[in-house]
Amino acid sequence: MDNNKESGNELKNRPLKTLMIHGEQYKTLYTNKFENRKTWAKPDARKIFSILPGTVLKVSHNAGDTVEKGELMMVLEAMKMQNTYYYPFSGKIKEMYVKPGDKVPKGFLMLEYE
Amino acid sequence: MPLKKKIQELKKRREQVQMGGGEKAIEKQIALGKLTARERVIKLLDENSFQEYDLFVEHEARDFDMDKKVLHGDGVIIGTGTIDGKSVCIFAQDFTVAGGSLGLMHSRKIIKIMDHALKMRVPLIGINDSGGARIQEGVNSLAGYGEIFFRNTISSGVIPQISVILGPCAGGAVYSPALTDFVFVVNNISKMFITGPEVIKTVLGEEISMEDLGGAKVHSEITGNAHFYAESENECFEQIKKLMTFIPWSNQTKAVKIDSKLPKKEYIIDNIVPDDPRLPYDVRDVIKSIVDGSEFFEIQEHWxxxxxxxxxxxNGETCGFVCNQPLVLAGVLDVDSSDKAARFIRYCDAFNIPIITLVDLPGYLPGVDQEHAGVIRHGAKVLYAYSEATVPKMTVILRKAYGGGYIAMGSRHLRADFVFAWPTAEIAVMGPEGAANIIFRKEITTAEDPEKMRREKVEEYKQKFANPYVAAARxxxxxxxxxxxTRSLLLHSIEVAKQKCISMPAKKHGIPPF
Incomplete structure (x- = not known):
């Protein structure tokens, strides 16, 4: 937090970093948001992550099971709703990471296809 | 009963009610490092100017044994007073009375003073310190919030609305401040969130403190929900009073003009901007070298x-400054900075404040996170806001004005009234490096010494295009x-633009990219 009343002095004393835009390197400071930004990674379709935080109520299959596209995958209670999730495509389950009763945060790896 | 006795009774009643939630509750408030609602109002307003209304209002809840409870003033103080001699309307929630919770009568008091402010065309100041809806009053309390949000919206752009968060402000309650012009927060005291840490923990399993979730720093640095950050309530009140000196009392008036002062001698405009476009400087020094008395009142300083x-x-008249800051992220436009600029431009336009834009940016910030966060939609707000604004618009290009950034930052094409450029200005589609690599790709790749050729071509491009004269020629x-x-030309243009009059096509309203 910049509490310096003669504003700017605190900023001016920080070491500069480099920002590359259109082939040009600029000497400047980073914001915390920029510094902590997540590097994007291509999502792996075989990994199913929770899109909401909640409690797992029901899991239909176990590791090793073969599943059909559209079959019930699990019921996740989130936002006061029992949300049903269906398999996005057919395949064999490599690993099931959740069981009924588990509380999962958003973006939690729940199961993985082979 | 003789009048004297009746007056005594009135005094007694007043004293009783003015104690709010009583001594114990007040002690608790003080222990939290907070002032009481009444102290706040009195500190913020001119001495002896506060006139209170609805002091004797009582709640009318009957369920859940509420009929046995006395809630003085129903947990909120409303009234009028002056700041710097000019009238304002004010309400202050009283946390010592049922946690400042909002019930039907509480909301009616706030609504009364809001209606008053709009009718009288004077600013509304709301001091928020409330646990939220009074659950015992059910839908009446929700109705109260709804009526407040409606009035915030209708008053928006007509009278200034200022929200001061001096305690918790949670759930639906946060939407009132969000609909107002300026939000003030104080370290360790202000807390704003839609769902609190408890709910987040039980529903989501995430543990976070109130401060980390929605404290003053969070809203000043990360979310951009707050506009002014202070370390203490007193500092906060000083900030409010200072802001009030710059803004007009309604959209029908202009801010009070004061005596003109020259900028301080220590800000030497020729010495601030480095010649090398890759080196940073603090654009606030440029502002201070231009404005009266080198006094610049920054908004959203930390976000x-x-x-x-x-x-x-x-020349004594308020102007709004919108400036790229090369010192941070090279002054790029991105999601947050676009939102910040666009909203402020619309504020200035609504309240008859001329806009001065200082340009020095390499363009938009590249990155997957930016694209996926909708930088197109956010960046478009800046175009929309500048195009739509009919107040005098003056733009000075200090150095770089590349690509979409050139267009967005108050360009002639978005109807700036006056556009000036320093000799250091570089107005082009992109920087010389990037441009030469594309335009002369063939020459560079087929050259015997590609690196040498590249450097030559970059230099050639620099000579031809990295200047203000191509744009000046058109x-x-x-x-x-x-x-x-710069200062004398800006003063001249502000004077020329005094009678500015342009007409826009008739419409109900546009559809800005939110």
Whole structure:
């Protein structure tokens, strides 16, 4: 937090970093948001992550099971709703990471296809 | 009963009610490092100017044994008073009375003073310190919030609305401040969130403190929900009073003009901007070398620092400054800085405040996170806001004005009234490096010494295009000026633009990219 009343002095004393835009390197400071930004990674379709935080109520299959596209995958209670999730495509389950009763945060790896 | 006795009774009643939630509750409030609602109102307003209304209002809840409870003033103080001699309407929630919770009568008091403010065309100041809806009053309490939000919206752009968060402000309650012009927060005291840490923990399993979730720093640095951050309530009140000196009392008036002052001698405009476009400087020094008395009142100082916004005076009159800040992220436009600039431009336009734009940016910030966060939609807000604004618009290009950034930052094409450029200005689609690599790709790759050829071509491009004269040749900028002429030219253009009158096509309203 910049509490310096003669504003700017605190900023001016920080070491500069480099920002590359259109082939040009600029000497400047980073914001915390920029510094902590997540590097994007291509999502792996075989990994199913929770899109909401909640409690797992029901899991239909176990590791090793073969599943059909559209079959019930699990019921996740989130936002006061029992949300049903269906398999996005057919395949064999490599690993099931959740069981009924588990509380999962958003973006939690729940199961993985082979 | 003789009058004397009746007056005594009135005094007694007043004293009783003015104690709010009583001594114990007040002690608790003080222990939290907070002032009481009444102290706040009195400190903020001119001495002896506060006139209170609805002091004797009582709640009318009957369920859940509420009929046995006495809630003095129903947990909120409303009234009128003056700041710097000019009238304002004010309400202050009293946390010592049922946690400042909002019930039907509480909301009716706030609504009364809001209606008053709009009718009288005076600013509304709301001091928020409340646990939220009074659950015992059910839908009546929700109705109260709804009526407040409606009035915030209808009053928006007509009278200034200022929200001061001096305690918790949670759930639906946060939407009132969000609908107002300026939000003030104080370290360790202000807390704003839609769902609190308890709910987040039980529903989501995430543990976080109130401070980390929605404290003053969070809203000043990360979310951009707050506009002013203070370390203490007293500092906060000083900030409010200072802001009030810069803004008009309604959209029908102008801010009070004060005596003109020259900028301080220590800000030497020729010495601030480095010649090398890759080196940073603090654009606030440029502002201070232009404005009266080198006094710049910055807004949202701690959020999206790559854009600087705020008020300064030119010849005693308030102007809004919108400036790229090369010191942070090279002054790029990104999601946050676009939001910050666009909203401020619309504020200035609504309240008859001329806009001065200082340009020095390499363009938009590249990155997957930016694209996926909708930088197209957010960046478009800046175009929309500048195009729509009919107040006088003056733009000075200090150095770089590349690509979409050139167009967005108050360009002639978005109807800036006056566009000036310093001799250091580089107005082009992109920087010389990037441009030469594309335009001369063939020459570079087929050359015997590609690196040498590349450097030659970059230099060639620099000579031809990295200057203000190509744009000046088309009339896109009105004058290439010496930095030291900036203040006098801006003063001149503000004067010329005094009677500015343009008409826009009739419409109900546009559809800005939110």
């Amino acid at each position: 999206a620092k790559n854009m600087v916004i705020g008020f300064g005076r030119m 009339g896109y900028i009105d004058s290439v000026i010496e930095p030291s002429e």
